[in-house]
């Protein structure tokens with residue numbers, strides 16, 4: 031593992047649960063919080079030892095809301111990471127909810143080498159934040175950008191489009207407001223409402239899945255239709271393109287030299303280790319995951335159980351799909367060298383099927399999604415499955 035790994039650390043705690051979210055989350059006030067952090071410590075030590083204390087090329091703290099950790103907790107986490115890995119990352123990202131970062135917390139993250147703040151703005155429209163069940167205010171995101179600038183950090187802004195009742199004009203205003211803040215990076219995700227319970231439901235007290243399901247069904251009924259979502263995606267391409275951002279991945283735009291190095295590791299199918307509840311890993315061609323339910327995660331970490339290997343994963347088709355997500359596309363010659371001629375021929379013929387619909391462009395040994403293909407990427411990807 032001479033090239034090192036991407037290291038992802040999952041902190042599931044949130045101040046409240048946003049009803050559309052299906053990440054592995056848990057209440058920040060859970061009685062399990064300190065047990066979780068102990069279990070995480072243990073998992074970090076164990077994985078570092080198994081992998082021979084590899085170098086972490088990039089480090090990403092995601093969640094949940096990792097920006098809610100207390101300075102002492104951040105310091106303990108940093109100590110555990112330094113013991114288990116060679117920490118000389120080129121990029122350290124922290125996901126932050128607007129209005130959660132104070133000076134003391136930020137100092138603790140900076141001591142850990144933070145270079146980049148990914149702010150979950152989601153919308154600058156109070157109606158959007160209400161429709162999404164978010165608890166922050168539109169002005170909190172600009173304030174968080176100022177905090178990041180004062181600390182000389184790069185900024186990513188996460189935006190969500192297609193929320194109930196959103197109009198094209200409202201989305202355009204969100205994009206223009208985001209671009210005016212001049213973040214180095216912008217991610218735009220369509221609101222996707224999962225209608226089956228995710229693994230972190232038991233972490234939250236209260237009504238559980240029936241309450242969330244009711245909310246999601248009502249929200250889904252009020253979302254823009256597919257044509258509306260498609261128009262919004264094209265508006266994002268136009269507004270962010272004009273503002274100087276390169277659309278380098280289906281949902282991601284960046285200023286020159288400011289692509290997310292950590293996420294590029296995922297799309298380039300490199301080795302990465304995810305620690306914490308619900309975290310996924312990809313090491314030596316094998317994918318595995320931890321349970322999202324805090325109690326199961328803690329008991330597995332305490333007993334030293336291995337992560338659950340994803341037996342259904344198909345490395346050749348996954349590598350093809352990941353590469354096609356990027357604007358650099360898929361190099362079919364290198365793909366054949368890695369997975370063999372049979373796999374490459376299968377991918378070629380699958381792509382040929384969708385070429386007439388202008389979803390992909392294959393030139394020589396290079397395949398790329400067209401702008402239309404980016405919008406309808408799932409129609410391409412489904413053909414690449416085994």
Ligand code: SF4
Nearest residue numbers: 044047048051093094
């Ligand atoms: S969207 Fe973010 S803040 Fe909301 S529940 Fe999910 S992880 Fe927590």
